[in-house]
Amino acid sequence: MASYTRIMVLLQLFFLSTSSTLIDFYSTNHANSAPLQGWLQRIRNGQISVDGTITTDPNALLRDGSQLVYHRQPWTEPDVPYLLKILYEDEDMIALDKPSGLQVLPGGLFQQRTVLTQLQWWASKQSSSSVHQVPPPVPVHRLGRGTSGILLCAKTKVAKTRLAAYFADGTSKVLNKRDINKGIDLNRKISKVYRALVTGIIQEDEVVIEQPIGMIQYPGVAKGLYVASPAGKPALSKVIVLERxxxxxxxxxxxxxGRPHQIRIHLATIGHPLLGDPLYVSGGQPKCLDSDPVDDNFAQDGGYPRPMKPLPGDCGYRLHAHQLVLLHPATNEVIEITAPIPSTLQTPQERQCKTAHTS
Incomplete structure (x- = not known):
């Protein structure tokens, strides 16, 4: 996939109940995108139009129903792996094998080089050779950019609704210790098993981790960062040692x-963070907790500069969504899907068996 530069245009329609200035609107409603000084810079650069006219006056008054368009400056997206293998497909859903380093949904620097964009491209290609327009499949859950493996996508509205509900329901339910030790997971309509490589030697063959997960404010993460927290929501993980x-x-x-970043947090909680994890350390906390000054700090495009601290989307850790078992959203049939384990996560014994098999 060749390198390229894109210009992102964000179109927004608003019906303002009270009069507001251009700078007040953007600095109040879109503070996550840029600080006050950053929005002033964007407006004065002529990057915002009001009702089709470029407006460089930050104090311009907006009327009810004003149409605002923000023209993002060109930027070059970083190179990413883009090969997506199909593991399973039918009329209702498709399961992909996502490589580590590929982002699922647009965000930050990645607006075009994402799984969603590829799905949209696939659909447009099918539509061009078909009488009927083919809607693009939509991811019903997320994998971290550094996580590889099974990504489930819906091809119909019904499948999207049901699969999203499966994931939400499974996340909200926490099995008790007795059930999880027996391997019973009857409350979930979908279950996903990961392969991970952690630092250090876990002595026990099986470990059950009970650690609530909450959120804290963290620079560069608008909605907050998930961390181990006594005041958080309950979460329970069962770790099975495969090889030391x-x-x-x-x-x-x-x-x-389970919950977002639960695997990374729980393994770090017991003193065995994922090998290469740039963010979470022992205890299930980020490496740095102090805040970056951002009030008067903005990048060349007016937005916040990338924090010096690691972010959840940073790669380097070893985590792979290996197996998925679910009830089919249309037929209720039990579907089992497996994604091949990448070489970096194969145990020494598995690599040895593979070498012996190919020789």
């Missing part, structure tokens, strides 16, 4: 998914 690499001082484990 004493020489490499790391452990290969299997673990089920």
């Amino acid at each position: 690499d004493v020489k490499g001082n790391c452990t290969f484990v299997q673990i089920q998914s």
Whole structure:
């Protein structure tokens, strides 16, 4: 996929109940995109039009029903892996094998080089060769940019609604210790198992982790960062040790998914963060908790500069969505999907068996 530069145009329609100035509107409603000085810079650069006319006066009054368009400056998106393998597909859904480093939904620097954009491109290509327009599949859950493996997407509105409900319902339910130790997960209509590589040697063969997960304010993460917190929502994980690499001082484990970043946080909580995790350290907290000054700090395009601290989307950790079992959203049939384990997450024994098989 060749490198390219895109200009993002954000179109917004607003019906203002009271009169407001251009700078007041953007600095109040879109403070996550840029600080006050950043929006002043964008307006004076002629990047915002009101009702089709470029407006450089920050104090211009807006009327009810004003049409505002913000023209984002050109930027070059970083190179990413883009190969998406299809693991399963029918009329209602499609399961993809997402590579590590590819973002699922547009955000930040990645607006075009995402899974969603590829799905839209696939659909447009099918529509051009078909009489009927083909709607693009839509991801019904997210995988972190650095996480590889199974990504489930819906091809119909009914499938989207039901699959999203499966994930939401599964996240809200926490099994008790007795059930999770028995491997019983009857309350969930969808269950996903991950392969992970953690730092250090886990001595026990199985570990059950009970650690609530909450949120804190964190620079560069508008909605807050998930961390281990006594005041957070309950979360329970069962870790199964697959193999210990004493020489490499790391452990290969299997673990089920749950709340956002639950795997990364829970493994860090027990002193075994994911190998290469740039964000979470022992205790389930970020490496840095102090805040970056951002009030008077803005980048060349007016937005916030990237924080010096690591962010949740940073890659480097070893995590792979390996298996998925779910009730089909249309037929209620039990579907099992498996994504091949990447070489970086294969145990020494698996690599040895693979070498022996190919030789």
